[in-house]
Each structure stands twice: as C-alpha cells, then as structure tokens.
Amino acid sequence: DKLPRQNGRHDYVDGTLRHLKIFTGGKIKISQIDEAWCEKFRDYLSDSMGANTVRLYLACVNIALNRAVKDKIILINPLQFVDRVKKVESERVYLTFEELQQLTRAECTAPEIKRAFLFACYTGLRYSDLIKLTWKQVCVNGTRHNLKFRQKKTGSFEYFPLSQTAY
Numbered sequence: 001d002k003l004p005r006q007n008g009r010h011d012y013v014d015g016t017l018r019h020l021k022i023f024t025g026g027k028i029k030i031s032q033i034d035e036a037w038c039e040k041f042r043d044y045l046s047d048s049m050g051a052n053t054v055r056l057y058l059a060c061v062n063i064a065l066n067r068a069v070k071d072k073i074i075l076i077n078p079l080q081f082v083d084r085v086k087k088v089e090s091e092r093v094y095l096t097f098e099e100l101q102q103l104t105r106a107e108c109t110a111p112e113i114k115r116a117f118l119f120a121c122y123t124g125l126r127y128s129d130l131i132k133l134t135w136k137q138v139c140v141n142g143t144r145h146n147l148k149f150r151q152k153k154t155g156s157f158e159y160f161p162l163s164q165t166a167y
Contacts, residue, residue, distance in 0.1 A: 015053075016060040019045060030068060038082045051088045058085065095121060122166035128152040138162070 020028075023044050041061070045054045058079065065077040095103070100121055108114040120130050129152055139146045145162040 012053075012056045013060055016057045019057060020061075030074060033065070033074075033078060035078045035081045038079045042082060042085065046085070051085050052090065054085045055087060119166060122163060123147070126151075126153060138167070 020041075023041055038061075042054065042058060045057055049057075062077065062079050065074070065079055068074045069077050100118070103114070103121075104118060106114075116130060119125070120127070125133075129149060132152065133147075133149060137147055137149045139148055145164075145167040146159060147162050148157070148159045150157050
C-alpha cells in the first residue's frame with residue numbers, strides 16, 4: 001500500500017508481471033521455479049533496472065511464492081535461498097525556496113493537484129497521508145493552525161503546527 005495504485009494494483013505489480021512474461025516467454029510452471037531460476041530472474045532484472053526496483057519486483061515474486069507455500073502448492077519458497085539485492089540509499093533532491101515560489105506562480109491546468117503538491121512540499125507529508133486528509137483534521141486555535149492525523153505508514157498519531165503558507 002505504499003505505492004500508487006492503478007486499476008486496483010500497484011504499479012510495481014504490473015512491472016513484475018510484464019518482466020515475468022518477457023523472462024519466461026509468457027509460460028512457466030511453478031514446479032520450474034527453483035533457486036537457479038530465481039537467481040537468473042534476479043540477474044535479468046539487474047541488467048535493466050536499479051537495485052531498489054529489483055528489490056521491489058523480487059518482493060512481489062516472494063509474496064506469490066510464499067502464498068504458494070501457504071496454499072500447499074509448493075513445499076518451500078526457493079527465493080529464500082537466493083542472495084538478496086542490497087537496498088541503495090537514493091539521493092533526495094529538494095526544491096529550493098525560489099523553485100517553490102516559481103511553482104506557486106506557475107499556471108496549471110489542474111489547480112487542485114498543484115495545491116496538493118505545494119501543501120506536501122510545505123508540510124513534508126507523504127502522498128499516502130495527504131490523500132486521506134480532510135478539513136476536520138485541521139484545528140484552529142486563534143491564529144494558529146494545527147494538523148491532527150494518523151500516519152498510514154507507521155500508524156502513529158501526528159499533531160503538528162501548520163505554517164501560514166501551508167494553511
């Protein structure tokens with residue numbers, strides 16, 4: 001639930017399926033999936049994408065294989081014996097104040113999306129938290145405005161002041 005959904009599925013599920021079809025020619029029996037197959041699929045993915053995307057796609061395969069074990073279709077998940085791809089910390093690039101000001105002044109054909117993006121920039125909220133917000137979660141105390149909500153990722157309750165710009 002951490003990534004944008006499309007047609008009820010996460011984008012990375014569609015990507016995993018697309019690459020599985022290419023890698024297998026569109027057909028494979030679950031009995032053919034062994035440790036060597038998993039290593040070859042990992043290497044195939046690694047040849048065309050970054051490590052973090054490979055991790056996501058393999059996680060998707062891992063979920064499917066774990067389900068097959070749970071449903072007693074296979075005895076063990078062969079992916080558990082394959083060396084994991086290490087997570088790579090990506091560089092975060094932040095907009096400068098001047099760039100935010102330019103965005104504020106820029107014309108946009110979707111003003112609600114623009115406002116939501118700018119609000120996220122000024123508050124640091126994740127997309128998953130932003131889309132769930134309602135005006136009921138904004139508390140006004142004199143001239144101060146606070147936001148109260150439960151984070152989707154951590155489940156923790158958050159209460160923090162909003163700047164006048166964010167409000």
